[in-house]
Amino acid sequence: MSAQRSAVENRRGFRLLRILLPALVLVLGLAAWELVVRINNIPPYVLPGPLLVLRTLISDWTVLFQSLLTTLLTTLEGFIAASIGGIALALLFNQSKLVEYSLFPYAVILQVTPVIAIAPLLLIYLPQQTAVVVCAWIVGFFPVLSNTTLGLNSVDRNLAGLFQLYGASRLQSLRLLKLPSALPYILGGLRISGGLSLIGAVVAEIAAGTAGAGSGLAYRIAESGYRLNIPRMFAALLLLSLAGIVIYGLLALISHLALRRWHESALGKEN
Numbered sequence: 001m002s003a004q005r006s007a008v009e010n011r012r013g014f015r016l017l018r019i020l021l022p023a024l025v026l027v028l029g030l031a032a033w034e035l036v037v038r039i040n041n042i043p044p045y046v047l048p049g050p051l052l053v054l055r056t057l058i059s060d061w062t063v064l065f066q067s068l069l070t071t072l073l074t075t076l077e078g079f080i081a082a083s084i085g086g087i088a089l090a091l092l093f094n095q096s097k098l099v100e101y102s103l104f105p106y107a108v109i110l111q112v113t114p115v116i117a118i119a120p121l122l123l124i125y126l127p128q129q130t131a132v133v134v135c136a137w138i139v140g141f142f143p144v145l146s147n148t149t150l151g152l153n154s155v156d157r158n159l160a161g162l163f164q165l166y167g168a169s170r171l172q173s174l175r176l177l178k179l180p181s182a183l184p185y186i187l188g189g190l191r192i193s194g195g196l197s198l199i200g201a202v203v204a205e206i207a208a209g210t211a212g213a214g215s216g217l218a219y220r221i222a223e224s225g226y227r228l229n230i231p232r233m234f235a236a237l238l239l240l241s242l243a244g245i246v247i248y249g250l251l252a253l254i255s256h257l258a259l260r261r262w263h264e265s266a267l268g269k270e271n
């Protein structure tokens with residue numbers, strides 16, 4: 001019993017250490033940054049200190065928060081479209097190899113084409129908000145499609161043979177075997193897609209900003225650069241980073257809650 005209690009305490013100490021070490025590194029890094037700026041008297045339009053960035057974030061909160069909401073809404077729309085489209089197309093691929101062989105190469109082409117090159121074209125042919133959402137969808141679509149396709153094709157052959165032995169229909173095999181087996185892959189693809197959708201939205205907003213229109217957080221970064229308002233640029237960049245961390249954290253939490261009672265990847269974290 002004492003050995004078990006000691007093991008539990010060691011795991012708790014290790015978890016606490018995993019939290020404290022990154023926080024300590026962050027504090028030391030910010031302190032060094034502030035000291036370098038103050039000792040060398042670096043002007044704010046070259047490199048603002050962390051304290052100035054924080055003051056700018058507070059003073060410009062109204063503008064930056066509204067822009068953050070715009071970017072998050074675009075990211076959410078692109079992520080939902082990528083999730084639904086990627087999973088639906090992967091299901092179609094799994095049911096028809098002819099469709100997979102016909103369409104999957106074009107999905108690859110869509111993935112490897114830089115979205116920064118596509119965004120200006122989309123802004124010409126589509127309304128601004130629609131073009132920005134499409135860019136977020138393009139970037140987030142392929143991870144969901146590829147991971148879901150991989151998961152559906154990675155079902156244990158013995159279990160698939162057992163389903164065939166008992167005369168299960170294709171729909172029953174899909175619903176009761178393939179989808180549960182592919183769930184970890186799907187959730188992994190969604191975690192990747194969430195961050196990439198934010199990147200796609202940011203790229204499209206920057207392209208829209210260079211065209212003279214925009215209201216998202218990336219547009220504020222570009223605008224601040226034009227006006228040499230570097231503290232606001234850093235503050236907007238900080239909000240974007242925090243948004244990406246929150247998106248990934250929420251999707252990771254959903255994945256853990258969905259898998260924690262039965263899948264090895266989540267069970268290991270519980271022990």
